[in-house]
Amino acid sequence: MKSAGLCLIRVLCANALIFSAALAVAQESDLPPGVIARQGDAVVSLQDIDAYAQKIPETDRVGFFDNPKRIESVIMNLLLQKQLAAEARRDKLDLDPAVQQQIQQSTDDTLARVAMDHYRKTLKLPDFDELAHEYYLTHKDEFVVHGAVDVKHVLVSIKERSEAEAKARVGEVEATARAHPEQFDALVEKYSDDPSKTDNHGLIEDAASGNMAPPFAQAADALKKPGDISPITKTEYGFHVLKLVARKPDTQRSFDEIHTALVEKLRSDYIVKQSDNHNSQLRGKPLDANPDLVASVRTRFLPAGGKLPSEQAAEINAAKLKKAAEDAKNAKSSQ
Numbered sequence: 001m002k003s004a005g006l007c008l009i010r011v012l013c014a015n016a017l018i019f020s021a022a023l024a025v026a027q028e029s030d031l032p033p034g035v036i037a038r039q040g041d042a043v044v045s046l047q048d049i050d051a052y053a054q055k056i057p058e059t060d061r062v063g064f065f066d067n068p069k070r071i072e073s074v075i076m077n078l079l080l081q082k083q084l085a086a087e088a089r090r091d092k093l094d095l096d097p098a099v100q101q102q103i104q105q106s107t108d109d110t111l112a113r114v115a116m117d118h119y120r121k122t123l124k125l126p127d128f129d130e131l132a133h134e135y136y137l138t139h140k141d142e143f144v145v146h147g148a149v150d151v152k153h154v155l156v157s158i159k160e161r162s163e164a165e166a167k168a169r170v171g172e173v174e175a176t177a178r179a180h181p182e183q184f185d186a187l188v189e190k191y192s193d194d195p196s197k198t199d200n201h202g203l204i205e206d207a208a209s210g211n212m213a214p215p216f217a218q219a220a221d222a223l224k225k226p227g228d229i230s231p232i233t234k235t236e237y238g239f240h241v242l243k244l245v246a247r248k249p250d251t252q253r254s255f256d257e258i259h260t261a262l263v264e265k266l267r268s269d270y271i272v273k274q275s276d277n278h279n280s281q282l283r284g285k286p287l288d289a290n291p292d293l294v295a296s297v298r299t300r301f302l303p304a305g306g307k308l309p310s311e312q313a314a315e316i317n318a319a320k321l322k323k324a325a326e327d328a329k330n331a332k333s334s335q
Helices: 004-014 016-027 046-053 058-065 068-090 097-121 128-138 163-179 181-191 214-222 255-283 291-299 309-333
Strands: 035-039 042-045 149-157 233-235 238-247
Touching: 035 046, 035 068, 042 046, 042 068, 046 058, 046 068, 058 068, 097 255, 128 255, 149 163, 149 181, 149 214, 163 181, 163 238, 181 238, 214 233, 214 238
Parallel strands: none
Antiparallel strands: 035 042, 149 238, 233 238
C-alpha cells in the first residue's frame, strides 16, 4: 500500500483519537522502518524531515509542523525533488561543470549555516543573571511604566480651509483656552473639526502613547498639571490645542518583573554581537581581487547590444532634463 505512510501522517496530525486505526493501516505497508513515504523510486525518511527542519528556526519548528497540510506539502515536495534529482543523475546533468559549481555552492551554503550555528551554540556565555541585575540598577529609567495621560483637544482641520485660515482660527482657540481654561469644553463644541467629538467631546485617553501621531503625543506628554494648555501643535490632520485632564503617576517595574525578559535580551544581544564580531574578523582578512574581472561582472549577463538599467535610466533622465530646458526656453521667448 504505497500511500500508507503518508496516510498515517495525515491521520495522526488530524486527530489523535484514531491513532490505533492509522497504526493498523501503517502495518499493512511494505515501507521500510523510518520511511514515511515512497513515490516511484523516491523515498522520504524521517532523516529527510530532520534535515529539512534544519532550515527552519528552532523556535518555529513546532508551530511549522503543527499543520497536516503543511506536512503533506513538505513530503510531496521532497518526493518530487528526489524524483527530479534522479532524472538529472540519469541524464548525467550532475556532471555538467556549471551544475557541479551550483552543487558546491549549495554545499557551502549549508556548511556556512552549520558553522555559524555551531559557533553560537559553543560560545562561552557570561552570567547573565548578574549582568541583568547590574543593567537594571544603572538603567532603571528604561523600566518605568509611564502613567496614562488623558487630554481634551480642539482640532482645526486644514482639509477644507487654507493653512492661514486654520492658523488664525486655532490662534483664537489657544488664546481663549489660556485666558479661560474652564471654557475648554465649549471651545471643543464650537471650534473642533474632529468628527469624534460628538461621542468623546474631545477627550483622548492615553494621549501620550505610541498610538497617537508623534507631535500630538509629545505635546500631551509635555503637560504636567491638570488644566495645563499646550502650545499650538500641528499634525497631518491640522492644528491642535490640548488641555490636560488627568495624568496618572509613573510606576517603576521591579527587577523580578523584568528579570526573565532582560536576561533573554542580554543573551540574544551578546550572541548577535559575538557572531557579528566573528564574521567581521573573517571579512577583515587580507583581500586580493582582480579589479578587471570584478568590473566585468556588471555586464556579464547583458545580452549583445543591450543596455544596462542604469544606462537606460540615465538616458531617460537626460531626455527629461533636455525637454525641461527647451520648455523653459520656449516659455521665456514667448513672453
